[in-house]
Amino acid sequence: MESQHSLSSYKDSVSTISEQGKRVWIYPKKPKGRFTAARTIVAIFLLLILVVTPFIKIHDHPFMLFNLLERKFIFFGLAFGPYDFAILVVGFIAFAIFVILFTAIFGRIFCGWICPQTIFMEMVFRKIEYWIEGDFRKQIALDNAEWTFKKYQKKILKHIIFFLLSFIIANILLAWVIGIEALYKIITVAPSQHLSGFISISLFSGVFYFIFSRFREQACTVVCPYGRLQGVLLDQNSLVVAYDTVRGEPRGKIKKNEERKNGDCIDCKLCVDVCPTGIDIRNGIQLECVNCTACIDACDDVMDKVKKPRGLIRYDSLQGIKERIRFKITPRIISYSVVLFLFVALFSYLLAAREDIEVNIFRTPGMLYQDQPGEMISNLYNFNIVNKTFEPIEVSLKIKNIDAEIKLLGSDLHLVPMQVEEGKFMIIAHKKVFSKMNTQIHIGVYYNGNEVTAFKTSFLSNIKLKKHEN
Numbered sequence: 001m002e003s004q005h006s007l008s009s010y011k012d013s014v015s016t017i018s019e020q021g022k023r024v025w026i027y028p029k030k031p032k033g034r035f036t037a038a039r040t041i042v043a044i045f046l047l048l049i050l051v052v053t054p055f056i057k058i059h060d061h062p063f064m065l066f067n068l069l070e071r072k073f074i075f076f077g078l079a080f081g082p083y084d085f086a087i088l089v090v091g092f093i094a095f096a097i098f099v100i101l102f103t104a105i106f107g108r109i110f111c112g113w114i115c116p117q118t119i120f121m122e123m124v125f126r127k128i129e130y131w132i133e134g135d136f137r138k139q140i141a142l143d144n145a146e147w148t149f150k151k152y153q154k155k156i157l158k159h160i161i162f163f164l165l166s167f168i169i170a171n172i173l174l175a176w177v178i179g180i181e182a183l184y185k186i187i188t189v190a191p192s193q194h195l196s197g198f199i200s201i202s203l204f205s206g207v208f209y210f211i212f213s214r215f216r217e218q219a220c221t222v223v224c225p226y227g228r229l230q231g232v233l234l235d236q237n238s239l240v241v242a243y244d245t246v247r248g249e250p251r252g253k254i255k256k257n258e259e260r261k262n263g264d265c266i267d268c269k270l271c272v273d274v275c276p277t278g279i280d281i282r283n284g285i286q287l288e289c290v291n292c293t294a295c296i297d298a299c300d301d302v303m304d305k306v307k308k309p310r311g312l313i314r315y316d317s318l319q320g321i322k323e324r325i326r327f328k329i330t331p332r333i334i335s336y337s338v339v340l341f342l343f344v345a346l347f348s349y350l351l352a353a354r355e356d357i358e359v360n361i362f363r364t365p366g367m368l369y370q371d372q373p374g375e376m377i378s379n380l381y382n383f384n385i386v387n388k389t390f391e392p393i394e395v396s397l398k399i400k401n402i403d404a405e406i407k408l409l410g411s412d413l414h415l416v417p418m419q420v421e422e423g424k425f426m427i428i429a430h431k432k433v434f435s436k437m438n439t440q441i442h443i444g445v446y447y448n449g450n451e452v453t454a455f456k457t458s459f460l461s462n463i464k465l466k467k468h469e470n
Contacts, residue, residue, distance in 0.1 A: 033297025054175035404429035
């Protein structure tokens with residue numbers, strides 16, 4: 001397949017868009033080699049994690065859950081909610097810094113080896129396409145051929161399988177959001193009983209089918225912001241899939257019985273043929289490159305055949321190619337690492353300090369004391385209790401430093417799992433207990449007979465007023 005852009009213009013254009021502004025359909029050659037085999041193993045491992053994880057439970061609860069709609073999250077068996085906003089934000093920032101650091105060192109390797117878009121497209125849907133329609137030349141011939149029964153048969157079969165796979169993927173991802181039990185209920189009952197779930201699955205199935213059957217590499221080159229960020233995340237020392245211009249140039253075909261005076265690149269263009277985004281890696285780093293290493297395998301195979309050393313296209317830094325030096329740690333990498341360490345340390349501290357029950361108690365603003373029958377006096381308080389566990393629990397409140405009674409206004413402190421309970425209670429005591437208008441009260445919070453935490457708050461009385469009257 002010929003490159004769509006010349007060496008002088010590739011930076012001003014996108015490989016999948018023609019000069020007329022039309023979509024250039026990419027027909028990548030089926031890759032093979034050591035990197036492709038390694039990527040296949042990684043893809044199988046990650047796909048197993050994706051499929052199996054929703055079925056894993058710890059104490060009858062999901063191992064992982066990302067319920068954005070209800071703002072419930074479970075990471076490695078630990079439940080998080082809106083009440084853990086600080087932990088989630090710090091964790092997200094730490095992850096973002098890790099991505100920046102990882103990219104600064106290893107380039108865009110995530111896109112080629114770990115990204116779900118690449119794994120599904122290249123390791124699942126593309127392989128099915130090769131199986132049904134053949135390698136890239138047969139696919140081109142089939143698309144250019146007249147519509148016959150055989151062509152209809154292949155196209156219909158391919159798109160039926162594509163949609164079924166998209167439907168399965170949508171169900172698996174939905175299980176990560178709502179849990180496998182909720183997904184099972186949606187699947188096993190009539191759509192009318194779970195209309196929102198049915199619509200969600202249908203919508204996501206259609207989106208995935210469109211992405212993997214038509215949109216394809218455009219998701220990486222047009223939509224994904226990560227590729228656009230390469231320009232600021234990469235530098236001359238970042239490891240990327242790169243062409244060795246020092247060794248390869250000038251390019252030239254091999255001619256029989258003629259002494260070769262060119263570089264090692266024989267201009268076979270197989271590195272272009274196997275590229276899933278249609279670029280020529282020999283032009284340099286491009287935003288369309290996802291570091292899938294297909295070009296490395298293709299070039300290594302050619303170098304073996306022409307009895308040249310492997311590595312004309314390889315993982316290396318631009319600085320390493322020009323100056324023949326190994327990767328080195330730069331001040332930029334050190335700075336990112338220090339910041340990442342600080343955020344990971346903060347995240348670890350917040351996680352370690354996190355309690356299963358979080359309690360907040362404060363006297364109701366704007367309220368003074370209330371006189372009660374029998375020389376009793378009361379104050380009104382608000383409470384906010386968060387149950388961060390998977391089990392319902394009972395919590396009790398006790399006054400620790402004075403003789404007083406707590407009277408709940410409403411139901412008892414029965415807390416449902418992963419919910420916030422809010423309410424009010426009164427502290428009632430005899431007037432003789434108090435010697436001043438503002439008295440400090442110690443409130444203990446108990447769960448399973450043990451004190452979880454303690455609070456100090458104030459109690460207002462009318463002691464000073466009575467002395468003034470006397």
